Amino acid sequence: MKRRVRIIPVLLLKNGGLYKTVKFKNANYIGDPINTVKIFNEKEADELVVLDFTASADKRGIDFKKITEIAGEAFMPMSYGGGIKTFEDAQKIFDAGYEKVIINSTLFSNLNIIKQIADVYGAQAVVGAIDVKKNLFGKYKVYSHSGTGSTGHDPVEWAKTLEKNGVGEIIINSIEQDGTWGGYDMTLIENVANSVKVPVIACGGAANVEDFKKAVNKGASAVAAGSMFVYQKKGMGVLISFPSEKIIL
């Protein structure tokens, strides 16, 4: 059986520019999103995730003009997340040329939005994002609003809740591993991937293709990363890249 695992660059958008964070903080300017997306076309990225990562925390609206412009240059599957509050928001994002919406903060007050969107666009179009950090006692907890909102939820239970409410996919991001090049939080990935039937995308901390393979072995259906696609190496300058190596299951 041949199965190509999706490798997904995550692009963090803010005020029309691309940034990269470390542990969800210290946003560093990377460059212009349009140029970056053009490079990912040439390098044949499997899929792109665009996250306006502080849209909810900063209470900004969705930058429809910019995300439409980005999608116009992207000839691969595109997901968008950030500041999505209503079905109408999602509708406009689909109309802009994205096939998936990624929802996080809104879910803590409105789980029904999943079904609203999935009924029209299909479950595959709704991705639940779960940002996770360990608390003082070493327990995994889910955070909203770009890591600033403590929700008290356990990630495995929350993943099951999202699945029950109809998401087609879950992206699980470790806040503590974000931007560190320290590898994924494998325990977290394994716990979540084994508790749901929908595909789980691993995110947060990947430094190389070895990390991807480990996450896939732990049950991830796809792997996402930021830093390793936008920097040359840890602590070095900006360089947009995409691995030519395929991961075949």
Next chain:
Amino acid sequence: MIAIVNYGVGNLTSVLNMFRRIGADAVITDKAEEIKRADRILLPGVGNFDTCMQRFNASGLRSEVEKKAHEEKRPLLGICVGAQMITRGSEEGKEKGLGWVNAETIRFQLNDQPQLKIPNMGWNELIVSKESPLWNNLPPEPRFYFAHSYHFKFDDETMVTGKAYYGYEYPVAFRNGNIFGTQFHPEKSLKYGMKILENFSKMEL
């Protein structure tokens, strides 16, 4: 001119974006008049089968599309659920399909392979099983983006032009005269999909 039929569902913008990049003359339209003027038809579809059929039936565009497909015999391409709609019906719902090919749409039969998640979401290599104008000059090792839980099941192989493997081999592309369908999303499949849409925009039947 290519009419991308807007009956209220689907990701039409990415299809239009790709036609624009190719330099093909395409419009997203919900007007029968415009479809009447078109020389080829793109039938999109995403999400739920019944929702798509109901909206297409209610759109007032179906008869014009059928005229193009059956009387004028213009090239018509269905994508994803748009292609499933061309079959007689789907296990996903109760609505009748268009029935322009001898196939049903069924759910993936993967109970014996629980490690394979449904929907099948991601890239699969195309296995060309029959010549098709859509396959002209495809780049080597063509791969395409899929996002689906249901797939075509043909009565026989005569219309099947391409297959893919997900747990087992299944049909992903068909041709019945001027009517074409792909389960995958060419508009999201990089240079591989761009070639297919280019072939569609240029084919002379």
